[in-house]
Amino acid sequence: MDPLERGEEVRYTWAEVDLDAIAANLRALGERARSGSPGRPGGPRLMAVVKADAYGHGALEVARAALAAGASWLAVAIVEEGVALRQAGFEAPVLVLGFVPPEQAGLVVEHGLRTALYQVDLAAALSREAVRRGKPARVHVKVDTGMGRLGLTPSEVIRFIRAARSLPGLEVEGLFTHFATADNPDQSYAREQASRLGEVVRELDARGLRPLFVHAANSAAAIDLPEYAFDLVRLGIAMYGLSPAGVPAAPTGGLVLQPALNWKARFSHVKVLPPGSCVSYGCTYRTSRSTPIGTLPVGYADGFSRRWSNRGEVLVRGARVPVVGRVCMDQFMVDLSPVWREGDPVRVGEEVVLLGNQGAETISAEAWGEALDTINYEVVCLISPRVPRVYRRGGEFPEAGGGGRG
Ligand SMILES: *Cc1c(COP(=O)(O)O)cnc(C)c1O
Secondary structure (H helix, E strand, O other), rough: OOOOOOOOOOOEEEEEEEEHHHHHHHHHHHHHHHHOOOOOOOEEEEEEEEEOHHOOOOOHHHHHHHHHOOOEEEEEEHHHHHHHHHHOOOOOOOEEEOOHHHHHHHHHOOOOOOOEEEHHHHHHHHHHHHHOOOOOOOEEEEEEOOOOEEEEEOOHHHHHHHHHHHOOOOEEEEEEOOOOOOOOOHHHHHHHHHHHHHHHHHHHHHOOOOOOOOEEOOOOHHHHHHHHHHOEEEEEEHOOOOOOOOOOOOOOOOOOOOOOEEEEEEEEEEEEEEEEEEEEEHHEOOOOOOEEEEEEEOOOOHHHHHHHOOOEEEEEOEEEEEEEOOOOOOOOEEEHHHHHHOOOOOOOOOOOHHHHHOEEEEEEHHHHHHOOOOOOOHHHHHOOOOOOOEEEEEEEEEOOOOOHHH
């Protein structure tokens, strides 16, 4: 279980990613999404959103685990992320959710990626490349029902789809939208968005133009608005076991999600400083008495924010200990007084939890985000590639994974 005990060469910091938790979360979310349309056989397809290196969890490993657990689609934000999946051998359909520059149309067609589509320039470029390469370019037309980000307005959709269908090589396979407030307890705005989408779908249906896959739901909607699961649900944050609302203890309607990532480290140095000693740059912390100080080989370049200076906490021996002094680029210090015992001092190499649980204590990504005035999504995305990821499967950590993906 412990990467060092297993003889693996890793830094004295690593993130453990539990792929079983991701699989269990995905299955639970799939069940919830299916509950929204009980009459329908099979239920909506599950799309595992693995953009931004699977929210910092590792795109290739998460994609593999999600497909094995019942997902049939993958989604990324940019073309390069889709190409990386193809180069790793993934053959499942991959949708690029974000902006695709027309200059990347050749790459898209070559690798058989699907893209969001809402601009004629990209439609024309994809069609040209599809014809040139003798391969189809499949697209999901994006409609902006109230997010105000990407997409056509609902009134533009029919004309756009007609035009797109007339382009050789282009296949309009999907139609989708994105909710702005699906994590909000007040569901009225999300329902308005869904009804705008429903209206567009009805109009397309009446003209025989309805694409095969209509989709709208992100994690929050899959959980709280399963009646809008349509043909496919796009599962990101909740698949990683984190709350879509981004805040601690957000209600997930009885759904139990398991956070998949634990960020750990080991002490690189421990010493007792005399009273009046400075700790770290700027001498912003000075010991008032004899104080045991532990140094960790983790810093803001690893994603441990400098804003934790003199205010963060980590878990040592099942207890919270405070960060003292400024967080440096590659290191920071903690005051070990709360756990210091004469005769059993904390030692170099002892394990520390930065994010996750140890004993009965937990530092959640939600609490971390709230303390730093951001959300759990950003917390996990910012754990840098420099931190090796170690993967657990079948209750074990059988594969090195260490050395990571960095
Ligand atoms: C990132 C993203 C998702 C996944 O959102 P979660 O809140 O993480 O489930 C779904 N759809 C689109 C368009 C996205 O960009």
